[in-house]
Structure formats: structure tokens, C-alpha cells
Amino acid sequence: MKLVKNGGYSRQMLITLAVALAFLITLCVFVTGEMKFDEVARSNKGAYVTLMVINCLLLVGGFIYCSLEENGKIFSIIVCVVILLGVADSYLVLFRSFTSNRLIHYFGLFPAMGIYYLWRRRNTLTQKGFYFVMGAVFALLGINLVFGVDNNTGAKLWVNVFGITQIQPGEFIKLLLIILGASCYRNVKRGILYFVTSVISCVVLAGLHDLGGALVIFCLFLMTTYLIFDSKLLSITIIAISAVLFVIAILSFDYARMRLSNWFGAMELERGSQQRYFIIGNLLAGVRGLGFQYHSLFTEGFSSGADGALAGVMAVYGFPMLMVVFAAYAFLIAIPIYNRSIYPSSFFILAQFSVYISVQAILNFGGSIDILPFTGVVAPFVSMGNSSGICMWILCGLAAAVVNPKIPFHVTNE
């Protein structure tokens, strides 16, 4: 095993590892200092330490593997994910006590490794695989339609699984659509099927009041359609039709109108508006953050761990930490893309990967502090939520697979 090479990315990887470990240790030291003020944090200390040890092991394990593979791009993905997880673990476990949720979240690593192993060797779906995935999308839509429950959120996003747990089919639908889209390179027939599947998914999810999910699928669909058909006219037409349909939906459906009417009006809403809590919390915090001491503001709403996670992180840790989180998102997306040696078809995965992460992060943060309409979309890796967490892990596995393919690749001059 060669940990240090002359030049190359092993030394860079070592430095990156050191920086990432230093960040995690600093975070641990900071929260330890804050714990003395907070009973909730102290009671979750054991779980937090466990999770941070897992994060460190992920870093070190990732470093060893990537050194062997001589692939720094994967290591960059791992570092970004671990930084996001480190911040999320301290916020969600110490501040919000979502301990079991975070522990389950890490099981997503296993399907991620599985998809990494498989996709490295295939890079696309077979014809049967394509139809299977498409069928799975419709099956999940059907399950959501029939068995969906709304958990007092107004949107039927959840399905009970044998009474043991709940999953969000919408999250898996997004993942499957990304895989479908990635398999449409230079295949118009598949492109049309993908087009139809995406439109139906978008409409059904919107009908179930999962407006955030529908919006994410729409953005993915827009990006992928452009890549598949390579037509600006088509993209503009889709946008125009969507705008008209959106206006019709606003005029026809009270729910849509209500969601839009609250935009930029969070501070005028009655007490109980969660956006109001997040804005007040951040006003109280200033740039430096509140620390762990102000539970009453955030424990009013379940959503401070999900829909308002980024706003909550900013309020607790301050504005610089939010910049760290967004920088991690930016690097998570940009480093794999900034890669000369990938299949053009792999770019489909990475483009959708980037759209998925950026749209979700922006909608989550923007919606929670009322610069965008509130859609209830979760922030990748930072929000609680087992379904979204597992899907994010799988997506990262896919992204890692395309930047480290097993089969020979060709650089195109397209």
C-alpha cells in the first residue's frame, strides 16, 4: 500500500485527510464545550461519540481504499460526505436527539458500496434492467397513491412498512429516475420512455402534495431531457408549458395557492409558522450562532431536523458553518464533474447528481427562511430522514462509480 507518492494525489489525499480529521476534532471539542450548558446534549454524548468514530473510520477507510485505487476524486466525495455527516450528527443528535435515526442512516453505506461495485462494471442499464427500473418507479408511485399517509404534514409522502417503520417512496422514485435518465445516452426510445415516466411521476407527486419532490423531479427531468435530446428548443418548450400548467394549478387548487401565498410572508403568519421560528432563531443567533442553549425555539417543530435543518445548523453553529456545509455540497458536486476522464454517458449521472443535491439544498435552506416557497424538501445528508439518507448514499455510490469505472473508458471530443 502506497500512502505517499512523489507528487500525485496521494500527498493531496493525505493533506485532505488531515484537514477533514482536524475539522471533525474541532467540531467535537466545540460541542463538548457547549454540552456543559445543555442536558439534552449531555444525555446523547455516547451516541454522538459513536457516530464521530464511525465518521473517522469512514475517512481513514476511504483514504486507504482510494490510495489503493489511486483515485482522489472518490476520496473527495468521501471527505465532503463525512463533513456533512459530522455537522449533521452533532446538530441532530446533540441538539435534537434524533439518535436512532442517525444510527440507521449509516446503513445506507452498504447499498452505496453495492451500487458502486455494480455500476463500475456496467455504466448503464440493460434493456431488461431499464424496463425493470421503470416498472419499479410506477410501482412505487402506485404504492404511494394507495397506501400513502401524510403524518399531519398535508402531503401523503410516507408509507408504513409492516408497521415497523415508514419509508418515503418519493425519495426512491427520484433515485430510480436518475438511474433511468443516465441510461438514455444516445437512445431516443429510452429517452421518450424516460420523458413519459418523469412527467407522470411529477404529476402524481404534485397531486399528493409533495410539491418539493415534484419540483426536484422536474429539474432532473429538464436537465436530462436537454442532455438526451440536445435541443434548447425542447427545453424552452418544456419550461413554457410547465409555467402555464403551474399558473393553472395555482388558480385551480387551493393547496397550491396557499403554499405560494405564504411566500415572503413568514413573519406575518400566525404564531406556529416554522419558518418564523427559523428566522427568529437566526436573528437571535447573528453570525456567531446560538450554541446549544436555545431548545425551545427549535423543538417546537419536528421540521427543524428535516425541513429546516440547514437553517437550524446556521442558527446553532453560525453563518461560517453554513458556508462550510454549502462548500461541502459544492465540492461534492464539482470535483466529480471536473474530471476529464469519464464517459459522456456518465456525465448524465453526475449532472443529475449535481441537480439533485443543489436543488434539494437550495429548496431546503431557501424555504426554511422564506426566500423560496416552503416545500418540505430535505437537505442531503444534513436532514434527518432514513429514505432520503439511503438514497443519498446510493447516489454517492453511483457518482463514485462513474469517476472510477472498472471498464476501459474513452475521452470523447464531443
Added chain:
Amino acid sequence: MRLEKMKLALIRILILVFVSIPFLGYLRILCSTNKIGGIELSWAYGAYGSYSDREGNIIVDHNPVTEAEEDLFQASGMSYLYGNIIGFNGVIQHSLEEHYDEDLSAQPFNPFKGLRGLDMQQVGKNLRTTLLPESSLMRLEAAFKRTDPTKLSLVAAYNYQTGEVLVALSLPSASMYDENAIPGSYLNTVLTGTLTTGSTTKILAIATALEQDPNLVNTFSYTCTGSNTLADGTSIVCPGAHWGPLSLADVIGVSCNCAIAELVKNFDMKETEAFIRGLGYTFNEKKGEYQTVSRIAKGTSVLRFKSKSSFDSVWSFIGQGSSEFNPLDLCMLAASIAGDGSVPTPYLVSEIRSRDRSQVYFSQREEELPQLSLMSEETAALVRSQWRKGFHTYYSNYDIHPLISYAKTGTVQSDNNNQSSRALLGVMEDCNVSFFIFAEGVGAGSSVCFDVANVLAEEIVKYVE
């Protein structure tokens, strides 16, 4: 190279978005600074800060460093005697907490520190009230000897030299949100309520009469036969008594209904309206002036007087009709009589300081209070002389503290005499204090108001110069 161009474009867009979104978000938050009020702070975090009595004893203190419970007032142990004045948990709209939480909790917005200072020990200021200490309020409560906690027991005391409200005790009261709270316990009747006050209202009648005709002091003479017939055929009676020849002072002393009726019969309607409205009361449908006591909306007294020949109207001036009065208004009326006809605006908050007391944010002493001119100096002097004379002549049998210069009792009649309520309006000239005491359902013959007044005098002399 098209793919390369797309990649670069995507990266540039993403970087632009990810850099700008956090700043846009923070800008949005900064735009909300003018919309966040103390009510948000107090509801989200509790009104951090402390309230103390006039001596500086802490009534309740919410220090965010030491406070363990989220329900701050529940953990505070604040005496319920102050509950419906200070307020708690945002439950009582007319309370000091609701109106001063921002003064105590809020800090100037600093983009780095936010709305809270770096040093948590400095969060929250101290508000010193004008109220007597808890020990005094406990003695006053004990003096009522209440057997039924749901009955109303009030003590209002007002310093008419300074404007301080020394006591605004309104029982039942409460100090924390309780679903089983006694009905009415969240309302401080002294500050925000009104009630029928019995014969204490006759002082108002005398003042109204003398304002219109000062010569009445010399010319008025009435022989009470036990009944006085009005123009509408109804009669005002003195139950169980006919007092014989009476002067104005005698009228006050014996509380003769018939004599008051005789005075009211001769009222000029317009002058009466002008006088009553000059006191700040509502006269019939014409609303009285909106007043506050340290930002808390004060209850507005209402006098219904449609016609001097109708039973209901005359009965209003006798204190048994549909008219209702705010206890603090009556204190101010008595105070104006004791003084020169004008009184300072009453207030509850004397100062607001930083937690370490090094910085003064507000001091009532440094702000001039408007004087309220309620009646002419001449009228005040005339009423005072008659009242004092009547008190000394007819109240000598009561056990009364020597500090009480003069007082007027009242009974709010009930069908069952044993359920009648008693009231007492009085003045302690040596302390410049006027007071009003009310005890519901104690019975027509009860002297409990005097017991309470005596305790009040003992307590006031400890703390008022």
C-alpha cells in the same frame, strides 16, 4: 469539447448559486429585524429579565443561564399575588410582561452577535415596579379572611403626589398557566376591570353637585323621610332608616340615598356630562378617554345617566345601578379631592436597569408625567371639607387606623344581604395616598374593608415617605 463546456458551465453555475444562496438567506433574515417584536422573543424564549418590587426585591427573574425549565414562569416560583400584574407565558394580555418583554429581553441587533449579547449573564434587564413587597400583599390578603377563593378581593392604593400605584392587588390571581385556574384570576380588576362600587360612588355625586353649585355647602339642607319620589313616579329609599335634617357632610357620613337623589334631581345634564367626561369616564354612549397605566390599558369607568328624573340614572350616582367604575379611577377621584383637583398620571414602572444595575435604560423620575385635571381646586376643597367632617362625625365607631384621614364605605346590594359586597374609598393625607378596597360577598354589615385598610396603612407607612 461541448461536453467540457457543459461541465464548466455547470460548475460555474453551481459555485455561483452555492456562494450566493447563504448570503441571500442572511440578507432575508436581516430584513426581518424590524418585524421581530418582544412578543416573539418572550414567546420563544421567555421574557428574559427580572421584575422587582419598589424596594428592589426580586419578584421573578428569568436568567437564561440558570433557567432549566422551558416554561420559565412555571419554574420561577413567582408569587401569585403579582401574577395578574406581571403576567406569565404570554397568557395575560394586560400585563407588564406583555408590554415590557422587549424592553427587558431585546438587545440592539448586531449582525455578529445577533439579538443577544455575547455575555449571557447580561441578557435581560431589571424592571422595578412601584408595588409594595410581597410581605405587604400577603398581609393584605390575610386581612380579607377569604373563605371562598373565587370571590373578588381588591386593594388599590395610589400615591397622588408621585403617581405611583403602590398596590394593585386583585384576587383571585395566578402565577402560572393552569387549565384549572379560577375564572377571572387572569384579570387584574384594579388595572383593567370595572365594577359596581356601592355608596362610594356618592363621593362622585357630591363632587358633581359642588362643581355645579359651590354654594351648596352653605345652602344645602335636606330632611330625609326614608323615601324620595322621582319625577317618573319611582322612589329612592333609605332602607330601614330616615335620617332627618342633613347637611352635605351628614349625607356623606350616613350615606343617605334620598339626599343624593335630591342632589341629582337638580343636576344640569350638560354640566354633569362635561364633568364626568372630564374625569375620563364614559358617559352614556360617549366613550371615555383611552388611558394606560405603564402601557397596560386601564379599565374605563362608565356612568349611565340618561335622565335626572329616572330611577336608573339616579341609582347610578348612588352606586347600585348599571354604572361601573375602575378602582384606580376612584383612587384618582379621591386623590383629586385630597389635592388641588389634579393628579399625576398613575404608573407601575419606576425604572429599568441592566442586570448588574450599572446602566439605567428608563427612569420615571426623569420623565415628566402629565397632570390630569379632574375638577377645580375649589370643588376639591369643598368636597374634602365635607367628606372629612362627615367621616369624623359618623365613623368614630369603626376601628380605623389614625393614618386614614377620611373614607367612605359602600355596599353593593345583593338579594341576600349576607352576600352583599363591601367597598371602602379613602385617603391617607399624611402619606399622600388614596385607596379603594372591595370585598365580594362578605355581607352588608362586614367591617372587613376597614381591617384591610388598617393593614394597608401599616404597610404603606413603612415604604412611603
